[in-house]
Amino acid sequence: MNQQEYSILRSEVFTWVQALAHAGWLSREDIEPFTAQDDTRPGTLFDGSLHRPLVIGFFGGTGVGKSSLLNRLAGAAIARVSVERPTSREVSLYAHESVRLDRFPPGLPLDRVRLARHHNDALRRLVWVDMPDIDSAEPANRELALRWLPHIDLLIYVVSPERYRDDCGWAMLMEQRGTHAWAFVMNQWDHGDPLQIQDFLALLKNGGFAEPFLFRTQCASDDGAPAAVDDFAALERLIEELADKHLVDQIDAQALACRTRQLQNRLAAVEARLEQRPAWEALRTRWVAQWEEAATEVQRGLAWVTERAAAEFLAGRLKSLAPPEPAAGGDGPAVNAVWDPWAQQRWEDALATLAVDADDRKLPRQPLQQALAPLATGASATVGKRVEEHLRRALSRPGNRLQRVLYRLCRILSLFLPLAAAGWVTFNVVTFYYRSSTEHLGYLGVDFAIHSALLIVLAWLLPYLSYRALKPSTERAALRGIRAGLEAGLDEIGIGVSQSLEDLGRRSEQLAETAAEWLKSCELPGDSKAFEDSRIARLLAGR
Structure with missing residues (x-):
């Protein structure tokens, strides 16, 4: 799968899950991971027909020396170092004058981007990005750093001996570890201890980096003397090697594979959320038992109502036992002579109990409410029609x-x-x-x-x-017909709910099958964990 195919697939999947959320099958929490996932990549900043440079970003907290390290790598004071740095509020890009950076995606706050050019041909294949501190007190600054992460190939996570266990930086590292290549720098090493290096390595290994690149640097000593231990040359050599087009393409491919796996994991979660056919079946079984008891109670409660309705019908005071059709702009069908407000309330209580039972089983409420709404308001008409049908049939053939x-x-x-x-x-x-x-x-x-x-x-x-x-007694025949019609009507509305639950179960199964088909579309060919270069494996977190 190439980047274009992934973008199309992600767009189609996102449209599908949005439709499911609109229909109520998925919650906002279910689709939030799809909203957060972005298919932006560093290549979008450049003309695709050219050999694009390697984009390197500096990631870390306040006071760890990111700007000093950037200046040393670039060989020039391109990043100002002060108590209040410009990059505390903006993103600074440093690129060769031949590199075109005119394809910024929409939505990036370009007013908070500072672009500087240089003429050093040795750095032609590199674009440096200095980002705001991840532990900034301003949420907008952290948000700006996160919005630039998808455009970066290699993230250099800069820490200091005092701040390598920073919770904010570590949490972001764990969230973003699979989509980028990572190198780690413990700056200000003259204030460090070897035990801290071992502790930091153990943290990285627990975080999925089996053999990470970890460099010790000292970019600003107080007396100007070189540090006793400094891995700066090794860091420069690694960056120069990674700038090779072959390795850049491998980083792109592995980042794409990681995004595809993320999409797979999110689709698998959606599939598990939709695979609720057994829960719907259990709910339907529970409903059948509950409604059998409730219908018996309704029949007993309407015993005197049916007798009155039979007498009124025979006396000619009722022309029909079925409710009239609602007039335009009216308040809906009137309660007929048999289905009184008490029966309607008992019916609505049964449906409310069903909704609570569905919530307990973590079934989606909106599809259930949409399916039950016509049944809730149409019970009076259904029972009335069945009562009248059985009444007239009983009067046409009274007795046994x-x-x-x-x-x-x-x-x-x-x-x-x-x-x-x-x-x-x-x-x-x-x-x-x-x-x-x-x-x-x-x-x-x-x-x-x-x-x-x-x-x-x-x-x-x-x-x-x-x-x-x-x-045969006409009154007894009428009463028998009304009661038979009431029983038939209660059975019909109960079966209607049962059928709706069965339909919802089938729909849930169909949606889960669709999610499984999307999962097949995300399958990666071959062994996606195999790397052509061992350095790429060390730069990426294990899965």
Whole structure:
């Protein structure tokens, strides 16, 4: 992966994580590392078609002698040394007159940059950068130093025997150790002790520098005499060797590999944050159990409401049990005859409990709220529609199946049996009349008439009374329909939440898979820890 490919990849990843943060899947803390990561490199300061120089910056606290060391390396007093140095508030660049420095990235405070030129051809391949003290009392000065770090190839971390354990400088070193080449200088060595060198080396090794370059220098002795021990020549030789284009390219490549690994680590953290399908499934299981109990409670609490609604519906005072559609600019759907404010509050309490449970499982709140918002406000309409559907279905087919069969049978018998009895009586009357006319028998008596009438009445009365007794109760049918509709509505809104949680779990899994694909795009070919030159390995912190 080259620098251009990395820049494109980083831009696309940053756009993606920003979209996830806007949708609520990631928090501000999750995307903050992507905001902090910059693909700026020293090469951006120069024309890419030329062999660019090595950019060397001096990094350290107040009073460690950075300016004195810079003057000695440059062979000229390019950095003023005083109690209040200009570089306490600005960045000073020292470059050969042939080096073009006209490609400063936007956002750098150029009013706080001092550029000096020289004519020394021996230093043509070097650009010196003297930065503000990292322990400056002014936060703006520390911020300025940090904004220039990405433009530097080699950072010379200057300490003194009294201040090599400076907490502020060490913290910045640990944050920036992988993206730059580092050399370490313990200045003012005439005031130092060999034990301090061993202690500082141990600190560097613990910080990831297995075999760091550490030089002892004395750039400003009080009497002008040379120091007994001075590694200044070795430091000059290292800088001259690193200015070779081959080593500059290696430093660039390793810095790019480090930034790519940082991007990988941040994407891996995002992938872990998004891999929450099991948590969503556990939340959905928990919801099903909670809503089963809550729905039973709602049904019991609405028992008297359903009875009243059934009576009012049958009395004609309610044309519909479903809530009306909200008018334009209105306050939303009215609470219908069954789903009253108590039921709505109980429903909202259940959703609030679900949201708290999601927070405990560290699930993103915004996607959950967006998914549940329509369900929270639409419960009244859903329950009302289901109640009305079941009510009208119950009224169209009241009673149970056996009752309806017997009811129809008794109705048929109440018509057929009286006709059959009347036919039988008629048959006997005609038969007896015929026999009496032919055989001169007496006519039918009063007893026959009474018995015949009783037979006909009983043939009609018994099935008719059974028919009336078996007739389904409209009020009971309405009540049964309303209760069945309420149960169906509660099931539907509960299943709606369960389905939303399942959808969120699938979405979380898809986003985690996308993060894994981005991770594959960041894979470095071959062994990214292998160095062509052993000096590069010593300049970079181990990972």
